[in-house]
Amino acid sequence: MPIHLECLSHTPLHGYVDPAPHVVAEVECVTQAARARVEAFDPELVIVFAPDHYNGFFYDVMPPFCIGVEASAVGDFKSLAGPLNVDAGLALALAADVLADEIDVSVSYRMQVDHGCAQALELLTGGLDRYPTIPVFINSVAPPLATCRRARLLGQAIGRFVARLDKRVLVIGSGGISHEPPVPEIEGANDEVAERLIAGRNPSAESRAARQARTVAAALAFTSGTSPLHPLNPEWDRAFLDRLASGELSAVDGMTNDAISRDAGKSAHEIRTWIAAFGALAAHGPYRASLDYYRAIPEWIAGFAAMHASPVAQGTRAVVDHPVAAAAA
């Protein structure tokens, strides 16, 4: 029944193209504090909402949402590889419950997750298998995408399931806010790239190294101001984060996919992971949210943020704390 939320941006570029040491230290400090909160909360179940970047989900079948019944991490960039500790029975019960709630999720008995999931698990829990976990994939890079409203409803359906469990549950949302790293797109792709996006599971070491080198080169160009990639949009990011913190979650329903791409970049759709996580929390009633960190970090091509939140007594309006936000303006 007790629920705690941690949302965190991820980046594959940490350790490849880093910002100034004081910025890296800030982020480490924020993630260590988040890890300490998780340790103190001592979850009996972790539900992690995460995107994928054509490492586990491809256009042979691209679901909008998928619950992992068994899962392992591919270990792209510097993220951990290996099996997650998935509670298969609970994952299946969750999927059945969410479907009964009329949100159409799929399941996978062989889910592969990438840095988008593994980095958050490592930073917040210390590994991939520390706690029983259910990974929930939210398609955030491969159009057509479900709406933000649908991500909210998915999160709320999961939150209602969680509320009936007699367990301490940590919900994690893992995603950048405004950002547009060089994730390939099927529209206009040549045959080789299209084939990789349709059926690129388990790439060769050379192919993976080439992809990673392209991302690193893009980050260097973005940092030096010579990149055509969409600029970061701190104003948009802060408005979005404030919206989540305010507790007026249904306000995200008006955010259209076109407007998100236009204003915040094509990977800003990863905000769905945060929306779903807050949806799960909101199913427990009003909450107190703290914006622990925000900074636009060009080296990581990311509007990079961290928030945590937990329920407050019924009858209380949502409460917002911004302890670090001013420092990291």
Ligand SMILES: O=C(O)CCC(=O)/C=C/C=C(\O)C(=O)O
């Ligand atoms: O196939 C590729 O080249 C993918 C590159 C990639 O995975 C980039 C990911 C970036 C993020 O996850 C992010 O900034 O959120």
Ligand SMILES: [Fe+2]
């Ligand atoms: Fe990502």
